[in-house]
Amino acid sequence: MLYIKAEKNSSLYKDTLLDNVIPFWEKNSIDTKNGGYYTCLDTKGNVFDTDKFMWLQGRQAWLFSMLYNKVKKNENWLKIAKNGIDFIRNKGMDADGNFYFSTTEDGKPLVQPYNIFSDCFAAMAFSQYATASGDEEIKQLAIDTYFNILKKKDNPKGIYEKGTDARPLKSFALPMILSNLVLELEDVLPKEEVEKTIDFSIHEVMEIFLNKKSGLIYEFVRPDGSLEDSFNGRLLNPGHGIEAMWFMIDIGVRRNDKKLINKATTTILNILEYSWDQKYGGILYFMDAHQKPPQQLEWDQKLWWVHLEALVALSKGYEQTQNPELLLWYNKVHDYAWSHFSDPENGEWFGYLNRQGEVLLDLKGGKWKGCFHVPRAMYQCWKSFENIKNNK
Amino acid sequence: MLYIKAEKNSSLYKDTLLDNVIPFWEKNSIDTKNGGYYTCLDTKGNVFDTDKFMWLQGRQAWLFSMLYNKVKKNENWLKIAKNGIDFIRNKGMDADGNFYFSTTEDGKPLVQPYNIFSDCFAAMAFSQYATASGDEEIKQLAIDTYFNILKKKDNPKGIYEKGTDARPLKSFALPMILSNLVLELEDVLPKEEVEKTIDFSIHEVMEIFLNKKSGLIYEFVRPDGSLEDSFNGRLLNPGHGIEAMWFMIDIGVRRNDKKLINKATTTILNILEYSWDQKYGGILYFMDAHQKPPQQLEWDQKLWWVHLEALVALSKGYEQTQNPELLLWYNKVHDYAWSHFSDPENGEWFGYLNRQGEVLLDLKGGKWKGCFHVPRAMYQCWKSFENIKNNK
Numbered sequence: 001m002l003y004i005k006a007e008k009n010s011s012l013y014k015d016t017l018l019d020n021v022i023p024f025w026e027k028n029s030i031d032t033k034n035g036g037y038y039t040c041l042d043t044k045g046n047v048f049d050t051d052k053f054m055w056l057q058g059r060q061a062w063l064f065s066m067l068y069n070k071v072k073k074n075e076n077w078l079k080i081a082k083n084g085i086d087f088i089r090n091k092g093m094d095a096d097g098n099f100y101f102s103t104t105e106d107g108k109p110l111v112q113p114y115n116i117f118s119d120c121f122a123a124m125a126f127s128q129y130a131t132a133s134g135d136e137e138i139k140q141l142a143i144d145t146y147f148n149i150l151k152k153k154d155n156p157k158g159i160y161e162k163g164t165d166a167r168p169l170k171s172f173a174l175p176m177i178l179s180n181l182v183l184e185l186e187d188v189l190p191k192e193e194v195e196k197t198i199d200f201s202i203h204e205v206m207e208i209f210l211n212k213k214s215g216l217i218y219e220f221v222r223p224d225g226s227l228e229d230s231f232n233g234r235l236l237n238p239g240h241g242i243e244a245m246w247f248m249i250d251i252g253v254r255r256n257d258k259k260l261i262n263k264a265t266t267t268i269l270n271i272l273e274y275s276w277d278q279k280y281g282g283i284l285y286f287m288d289a290h291q292k293p294p295q296q297l298e299w300d301q302k303l304w305w306v307h308l309e310a311l312v313a314l315s316k317g318y319e320q321t322q323n324p325e326l327l328l329w330y331n332k333v334h335d336y337a338w339s340h341f342s343d344p345e346n347g348e349w350f351g352y353l354n355r356q357g358e359v360l361l362d363l364k365g366g367k368w369k370g371c372f373h374v375p376r377a378m379y380q381c382w383k384s385f386e387n388i389k390n391n392k
Numbered sequence: 393m394l395y396i397k398a399e400k401n402s403s404l405y406k407d408t409l410l411d412n413v414i415p416f417w418e419k420n421s422i423d424t425k426n427g428g429y430y431t432c433l434d435t436k437g438n439v440f441d442t443d444k445f446m447w448l449q450g451r452q453a454w455l456f457s458m459l460y461n462k463v464k465k466n467e468n469w470l471k472i473a474k475n476g477i478d479f480i481r482n483k484g485m486d487a488d489g490n491f492y493f494s495t496t497e498d499g500k501p502l503v504q505p506y507n508i509f510s511d512c513f514a515a516m517a518f519s520q521y522a523t524a525s526g527d528e529e530i531k532q533l534a535i536d537t538y539f540n541i542l543k544k545k546d547n548p549k550g551i552y553e554k555g556t557d558a559r560p561l562k563s564f565a566l567p568m569i570l571s572n573l574v575l576e577l578e579d580v581l582p583k584e585e586v587e588k589t590i591d592f593s594i595h596e597v598m599e600i601f602l603n604k605k606s607g608l609i610y611e612f613v614r615p616d617g618s619l620e621d622s623f624n625g626r627l628l629n630p631g632h633g634i635e636a637m638w639f640m641i642d643i644g645v646r647r648n649d650k651k652l653i654n655k656a657t658t659t660i661l662n663i664l665e666y667s668w669d670q671k672y673g674g675i676l677y678f679m680d681a682h683q684k685p686p687q688q689l690e691w692d693q694k695l696w697w698v699h700l701e702a703l704v705a706l707s708k709g710y711e712q713t714q715n716p717e718l719l720l721w722y723n724k725v726h727d728y729a730w731s732h733f734s735d736p737e738n739g740e741w742f743g744y745l746n747r748q749g750e751v752l753l754d755l756k757g758g759k760w761k762g763c764f765h766v767p768r769a770m771y772q773c774w775k776s777f778e779n780i781k782n783n784k
């Protein structure tokens with residue numbers, strides 16, 4: 001029974017990835033004239049806005065490089081990856097090696113580098129592409145970008161930081177992304193640097209931001225790790241917490257650290273219990289740890305990436321632990337996500353549903369949604385279910 | 393029939409203002425220890441967060457000063473206004489006369505002055521309070537703050553501006569707020585300055601941001617006034633447009649400019665036709681002028697201030713023109729707003745509904761909702777219906 005289900009899921013993810021999701025981006029997103037990718041695509045894949053957002057340029061270049069490295073040596077995928085890499089390097093980077101937030105379609109900077117996340121996705125893209133192509137110059141760029149991120153990490157917004165020093169908070173996003181980034185850059189960084197950053201990330205994520213009392217991940221804590229009773233201090237972002245837990249499982253597998261894996265899977269279950277919408281199903285986008293009204297007006301919406309990261313975390317967690325609770329939750333999230341987000345007719349998944357589960361924005365890509373969470377999750381779930389099937 | 397309705401509405405607004413809304417803020421929001429006001433209040437008025445947002449400090453100090461000046465010489469109202477004025481002056485202002493976005497409850501700066509809107513609401517508060525109290529020092533502060541705003545108006549975000557010069561857009565918010573601010577400061581500013589700024593505002597609002605072809609107000613246009621096909625260039629904020637139209641009606645009345653008043657009322661009707669939710673009723677929060685997916689995830693929500701500003705605009709417009717279309721729309725918005733937002737039991741109005749009209753956040757005040765739109769609209773509608781009644 002379980003074997004059959006694992007085989008069925010494995011095929012579902014593989015087929016959807018290769019026959020539905022990737023063709024959607026291959027067909028609709030490539031800007032052959034200016035380089036880079038269009039990401040503002042409507043239901044059917046028509047471009048509805050031409051601005052280029054550097055997060056999404058990096059993520060798509062990463063994704064096609066990753067497919068080339070891990071799925072198949074498809075030269076068209078490498079070509080698509082190069083189309084983004086060249087755009088990011090030639091148009092997305094300022095003179096100091098920082099990456100803009102966005103540019104026009106022909107690469108004129110629109111929004112300054114006001115945070116380090118564009119840099120993180122550029123570094124991931126450079127590293128995967130260097131592995132795929134053997135391009136030494138891009139490899140060096142990955143390394144340089146990584147160390148530039150570390151240099152900026154204690155003041156990631158630089159001159160654009162509007163907060164005073166009166167009540168400093170540190171953000172979960174930083175150790176979370178570092179824990180994934182460092183594994184992505186493992187091939188190009190010194191071994192010592194990799195281990196040091198992994199140690200830092202595990203400590204920050206699992207000892208500081210994971211709250212012992214509630215078993216939940218907080219988005220912001222004080223520099224000393226204590227909780228603050230303020231809007232940001234009470235903020236929970238369930239999708240973020242769940243996504244970080246599968247980064248931790250990957251690290252646990254790499255280090256053969258069963259304790260870390262178990263702690264991560266327990267946390268996945270805690271977050272899902274807390275954030276599952278009992279009324280309409282699905283995982284809520286933002287919550288307040290004291291059940292106060294959150295600042296985010298979109299708090300009750302159901303977002304594609306939250307559900308996909310949960311599917312990855314649950315299938316990966318089950319692959320490693322065979323904990324039946326994870327399988328129960330996997331099935332629950334699977335049923336909700338596949339019946340609400342997927343679009344077999346036009347390709348890709350919808351991104352934004354209202355609380356009731358109806359499509360809120362009928363786009364397939366936009367300012368924040370590109371070629372990333374859907375295909376990455378499809379790949380990860382495909383491989384997890386393949387392993388689950390083969391281990392039985 | 394109309395007379396009876398106008399009398400009934402006039403009483404409804406007056407009684408709700410004086411017996412339901414103002415008591416809510418008098419009872420729950422005053423910080424007698426640190427000065428200023430708590431604005432994060434739950435359904436019943438309990439404080440759920442203590443941070444102080446300078447927009448809302450200024451707006452509440454303005455409101456109580458305005459009530460003292462226009463409704464009744466209630467010394468408690470003047471005392472409440474002073475409580476805010478002192479906090480804004482002593483804790484909300486930096487050394488250069490700019491106003492922070494937020495502070496802790498005891499006045500430690502939390503978020504830097506990154507825009508001019510805190511300054512605008514502070515200036516309005518100082519001016520009304522100076523009139524109420526006769527305080528010459530506060531009067532001078534109103535004048536100084538006004539000219540500091542003008543100094544910053546071409547680069548309102550200063551060093552916090554993240555946009556490059558590649559594709560500059562100008563924002564409707566600036567001429568809109570100036571058109572209201574300058575009338576608020578009429579008593580303290582030189583007559584010449586007042587007329588000049590009114591001329592500027594009318595031109596910008598009615599000739600530049602009001603699009604001749606669609607009859608709608610755009611949130612952003614190019615410096616030369618042309619439209620841009622980008623996320624910001626396509627953005628419509630119906631509540632903003634409607635609110636600005638009653639500022640224009642006020643200016644039209646002041647200048648006895650019937651043409652301006654008629655143009656403003658036509659625009660109110662255009663915006664309402666475009667933004668009324670045919671499916672669930674109510675006015676949508678954000679729209680895209682090309683029917684593309686907007687960036688704002690909260691686009692389909694129903695917000696208190698949008699509906700209250702529409703009630704003010706429609707009752708004021710009807711008072712001035714007796715156009716029956718305005719009365720039809722008034723009744724439609726009235727029925728929606730009073731049945732969905734008001735809370736006779738606990739006081740004040742709810743602020744945030746989902747598209748279906750259910751309460752999305754059960755707060756009465758927060759980071760952006762304070763003692764302002766509800767009581768200001770109650771006062772304005774009360775007076776308009778009183779005039780409508782008396783003119784018949």
